[in-house]
Amino acid sequence: MSGLISIQHLVKTYQRGSQDIPVLRDINIEIESGDYVSLMGPSGSGKSTLLNLIAGLDKPTSGRLLIGGVDIGSLSEFDLANWRATNVGFIFQFYNLMPVLNAFENVELPLLLTNLSKAQRREHVEVALAMVGLADRMDHYPNELSGGQQQRVAIARALITDPTLIVADEPTGDLDRQSADDVLRLMERLNRELGKTIVMVTHDPKSAAQARRMIHLEKGVLVTDGEAGH
Amino acid sequence: MKKARYVLRLASRNMWRNRLRSLLTIAGIAVAIISFGLLRTVVDSWYAGAELAASGRLITRNAASLAFPLPLSYGERIRRVQGVDQVTWANWFGGIYIDEKHFFPQFAVDADSYFKVYPEYVLDDQQLLAFKKDRRGVVVGSKTATKYGWKLGDQVPLRGTIYPGVWSFTIRGIYHGRDDKVDTSQFLMHWDYVNENVKAILPSLADKVGIFVVNIKNPSNAALESQAIDSVFRNSLAETRTETQKSFQLGFISMVDTILLAIQTVAYVVILIIMAVMANTMAMAARERTREYATLRALGFNQAFVYSLIVGESVSMAVVGGGLGVLLTFPLAKGFFSVTRDMFVVFDVTPTTITLQIMASLLIGLMAALAPTINSTKIKIVDGLRAVT
Numbered sequence: 001m002s003g004l005i006s007i008q009h010l011v012k013t014y015q016r017g018s019q020d021i022p023v024l025r026d027i028n029i030e031i032e033s034g035d036y037v038s039l040m041g042p043s044g045s046g047k048s049t050l051l052n053l054i055a056g057l058d059k060p061t062s063g064r065l066l067i068g069g070v071d072i073g074s075l076s077e078f079d080l081a082n083w084r085a086t087n088v089g090f091i092f093q094f095y096n097l098m099p100v101l102n103a104f105e106n107v108e109l110p111l112l113l114t115n116l117s118k119a120q121r122r123e124h125v126e127v128a129l130a131m132v133g134l135a136d137r138m139d140h141y142p143n144e145l146s147g148g149q150q151q152r153v154a155i156a157r158a159l160i161t162d163p164t165l166i167v168a169d170e171p172t173g174d175l176d177r178q179s180a181d182d183v184l185r186l187m188e189r190l191n192r193e194l195g196k197t198i199v200m201v202t203h204d205p206k207s208a209a210q211a212r213r214m215i216h217l218e219k220g221v222l223v224t225d226g227e228a229g230h
Numbered sequence: 231m232k233k234a235r236y237v238l239r240l241a242s243r244n245m246w247r248n249r250l251r252s253l254l255t256i257a258g259i260a261v262a263i264i265s266f267g268l269l270r271t272v273v274d275s276w277y278a279g280a281e282l283a284a285s286g287r288l289i290t291r292n293a294a295s296l297a298f299p300l301p302l303s304y305g306e307r308i309r310r311v312q313g314v315d316q317v318t319w320a321n322w323f324g325g326i327y328i329d330e331k332h333f334f335p336q337f338a339v340d341a342d343s344y345f346k347v348y349p350e351y352v353l354d355d356q357q358l359l360a361f362k363k364d365r366r367g368v369v370v371g372s373k374t375a376t377k378y379g380w381k382l383g384d385q386v387p388l389r390g391t392i393y394p395g396v397w398s399f400t401i402r403g404i405y406h407g408r409d410d411k412v413d414t415s416q417f418l419m420h421w422d423y424v425n426e427n428v429k430a431i432l433p434s435l436a437d438k439v440g441i442f443v444v445n446i447k448n449p450s451n452a453a454l455e456s457q458a459i460d461s462v463f464r465n466s467l468a469e470t471r472t473e474t475q476k477s478f479q480l481g482f483i484s485m486v487d488t489i490l491l492a493i494q495t496v497a498y499v500v501i502l503i504i505m506a507v508m509a510n511t512m513a514m515a516a517r518e519r520t521r522e523y524a525t526l527r528a529l530g531f532n533q534a535f536v537y538s539l540i541v542g543e544s545v546s547m548a549v550v551g552g553g554l555g556v557l558l559t560f561p562l563a564k565g566f567f568s569v570t571r572d573m574f575v576v577f578d579v580t581p582t583t584i585t586l587q588i589m590a591s592l593l594i595g596l597m598a599a600l601a602p603t604i605n606s607t608k609i610k611i612v613d614g615l616r617a618v619t
Contacts, residue, residue, distance in 0.1 A: 057528055057611045078532060085530020092615065096525040100243035112233050113530050157529075 004164065004197050005031035005054060010063035012049055012220075023049045025220045027063070031213075033164065036191040036198045038211035038228060046220040048169060051201045055167040056084045068164060085113045089158030089196075091187075093170035095150040097142040097157075103129065104138040107156045114161065128156040132186060148179025155186055159194075166190065168200040172207050184210045233535065241542030244519065245550075252547060255511045259551025259594060260558065262504035263587050267559035268566060269497035270583045273490050275574040276483055279413065283475035286315075286449030287347070290442040290459055291478075293469040299438035300468050307462055308442055313455050315447045318343035319439040321421060325388030325397060327378075333572060334374045336388065336417040338424040347443050350408040351416075357382070357403030365423040367402035371414035373571060375404045386417075393428060393435075413575040444472070501590050508598035512544045516602030523606055524614025533607060540603050545595035552591020556584060 010027040013020045024046045039047040052058040132152040172180035190196045216224040292298040323336035429436040456472040463470045567577035
């Protein structure tokens with residue numbers, strides 16, 4: 001494994017009026033390629049903020065955030081969008097699928113930013129949906145799928161561009177235990193079989209235990225960083 | 231190209247997510263576009279008579295006011311002016327049939343020359359002859375004849391206003407228009423007959439003419455011919471004012487200019503109102519989709535893609551509503567004309583009006599998308615992803 005994410009003296013503060021609210025204080029983390037990391041901590045600990053920074057959705061106030069050798073904090077909005085499209089797959093707590101698109105179209109969405117032909121896109125989408133076990137649900141709209149199935153469509157969408165990094169924000173937070181277990185098993189497969197680097201925010205110790213490494217934050221400070229429990 | 235197709239697909243599907251709201255908005259746009267079209271057509275129709283006026287036709291009237299007549303003898307002097315082809319004359323009769331609501335224009339005209347000057351009034355030779363032979367005879371336009379179910383030989387009583395008394399006329403002819411733009415609402419009686427009676431009851435108005443209608447040989451000389459006619463009567467007791475038929479009719483229209491301006495203003499205000507309604511609809515729709523837009527941006531789509539989704543949805547809705555409005559304008563204009571035939575000679579929805587309707591629809595769509603588009607730029611991705619919708 002080689003270093004994929006290098007977080008150096010990362011600080012993030014939000015401004016509320018004239019007041020600076022520190023959310024992350026001097027965070028230093030190295031994440032290897034192919035690692036599976038869970039970020040844990042109580043509400044307000046800064047774990048979602050850290051995930052957003054790693055995903056290139058937000059910019060640090062200070063410090064460096066190198067991903068694959070690219071200092072994403074220095075990229076323009078335009079370059080950052082392109083970088084996300086190529087390098088990051090997203091899994092959200094509430095799936096964030098487009099309700100007016102069917103499963104196939106939702107998974108195909110990120111491929112619109114590539115130069116693939118229609119036939120190539122179809123092939124990719126069919127493979128991705130087959131991988132998450134939803135090959136027979138391509139024409140179904142999100143409201144015709146269960147929560148677990150919707151999350152699997154979202155995982156297929158996260159995979160479709162073959163990103164190096166997958167970020168997941170409470171991916172099982174809206175699911176029943178059975179569906180949550182299915183999703184976690186799927187994520188573990190992505191990590192183990194496809195070598196995807198996964199960074200996941202979770203409140204759920206069982207979900208966190210699926211990861212190889214667990215990072216615990218409290219009040220914006222890294223408290224513990226070690227192997228997860230499995 | 232594939233992104234454009236996706237934008238269209240997403241925008242059109244998004245449009246129907248809240249069907250009731252979209253249908254009501256589309257109905258609102260359609261009604262606004264129809265109103266805009268009809269109001270503009272009302273204004274156009276007021277001007278249509280003037281626009282259709284023959285270019286080589288002049289009207290000579292008293293320079294002081296149309297209320298003051300001119301001596302009949304002026305007709306012969308006008309005829310002698312170089313370049314004049316034909317001359318006829320007419321007096322506004324202004325009688326009442328049944329009551330004031332049953333209005334149609336009535337003129338006392340010279341039977342021998344009137345239909346020569348107005349070749350667009352097509353009258354059967356036999357009927358013209360019958361009209362000429364009967365001093366109490368009248369020729370009626372087909373529109374008015376149809377409206378009242380009149381036929382040849384029917385008696386029509388009119389109560390005089392300018393010329394007192396009850397007048398009884400016999401229909402001897404029904405004229406048609408050379409085309410559907412010709413006014414076929416007129417009621418034309420013998421000037422001689424009216425004048426004969428006026429001599430007895432209002433001698434001061436005898437042998438007087440309201441207007442002379444002059445056809446000139448060369449329409450491009452209208453200005454010079456007008457000056458030439460007026461110069462004949464300069465420094466006389468009744469100086470004349472000669473102008474083209476178009477200017478003469480526009481002079482009448484200028485009397486209701488303010489009303490026409492008000493109608494035009496209302497037409498544009500209607501568009502502004504629906505623009506505000508549509509902007510509200512789009513603001514609600516965009517707010518509901520905040521998380522979806524943030525998701526798209528997270529996936530790597532740029533802000534322009536999100537703009538195009540908002541604009542696409544807004545314009546799609548405006549185009550559907552506008553298209554419906556344009557299509558419905560035609561039958562509604564026809565229906566409107568059928569109940570307002572007395573007011574308008576023509577009531578045609580012009581290509582300019584249709585173009586303006588289409589442009590207004592597009593403008594509604596674009597302007598309605600403006601506020602939500604600007605708002606979407608202010609929302610950070612991370613905030614958008616947290617949005618509760």
